[in-house]
Amino acid sequence: MTPHIQSIIHPAGIAAARVSHLWWVMFWVCTVVWFAVAIAALIAINRGRRAASAETSDARVSRSVTIAAGITVVTLIALLFESVLTGRALNGLRTRDALRIQVTGNQWWWDVQYENPTPSLRVATANEIHIPTGRAIAFDLLSNDVIHSLWIPNLQGKIDLVPGRQNELWLQADKPGVYRAQCAEYCGLQHAKMALVVVAEPESDFQNWLTANRASAHPPVTPDQQRGKDVVERGPCAMCHNITGTLAGGQSAPDLTHLGSRSTIAAGSLPNTRGYLAGWIADPQHVKPGNRMPAPGLNDEQLQSVLAYLESLK
Ligand code: CUA
Secondary structure (H helix, E strand, O other): OOEOOOOOOOOOEHHHHHHHHHHHHHHHHHHHHHHHHHHHHHHHHHHHHHOOOOOOOHHHHHHHHHHHHHHHHHHHHHHHHHHHHHHHHHHOOOOOOOEEEEEEEEOOEEEEEEOOOOHHHOEEEEOEEEEEOOOOEEEEEEEOOOOEEEEOOOOOOOEEEOOOOOEEEEEOEOOOEEEEEEEOOOOOOOHHHOEEEEEEEOHHHHHHHHHHHHOOOOOOOOHHHHHHHHHHHHOOHHHHOEOOOOOOEOOOOOOOOOHHHOOEEOOOOEEOOHHHHHHHHHOHHHHOOOOOOOOOOOOHHHHHHHHHHHHHOO
């Protein structure tokens, strides 16, 4: 699917369209004001030179000041009005049949849970959110450590993820596509490498994705993949990562059950290819210094098997 340029002025949903509209209104109003002020300043300089000796009329100066102040007040009130209207329109997205997705901020990755009253129908993933187009989405936003902020510029404005409280973000994607999103609140050393991918797709594709992601991890097929699974289950990986259907049940790091189907690793920092994955696992502190993943200390053979296994987790 087409990756879109990450930009608020390329809206792909109704909420983002309102934000973008407000931005353009402010841009054009400020442009007109800037030119008006520049022209007035030039005229004043010119007049001042010509009539340096002539007497200035106090009445005329005070009339000009009143007119300028009046225009300023009217312009600011108009912008305020437009801004309030935009806020109301963004709130208008709330509906009961929205798809609810819980997103939890962590230093420095995103935990994503598709809620469902039936536990077996829940889906857990990380750093990649799939949503259906043409349907309201409600994000329940939480944080496990510090304040983060979820910003998907093509789809909606940003909102903070605050420890100890739940915030909500509503949006709707109208155009299918891949949208880059990122943390927009400084949250520590690797704030810049706390990105994520939002994939908006037609409802049927989304349902297929959901069904595929409800399943347990694919069992290993080749002996190499089996060796990789053994290393993951018996080594340090399983302490933090979960792979549903295996002995790996850690809950403090990104869920890896369907890692092979995701497009990035390390929270949008690197493409999910074998080479980058190898570099990440061999030395996570080189890619994102300060992150919570220590080098698991695998030998070459173990590393290759782990890569083969992780790649098979489609
Ligand atoms: Cu999380 Cu910045």
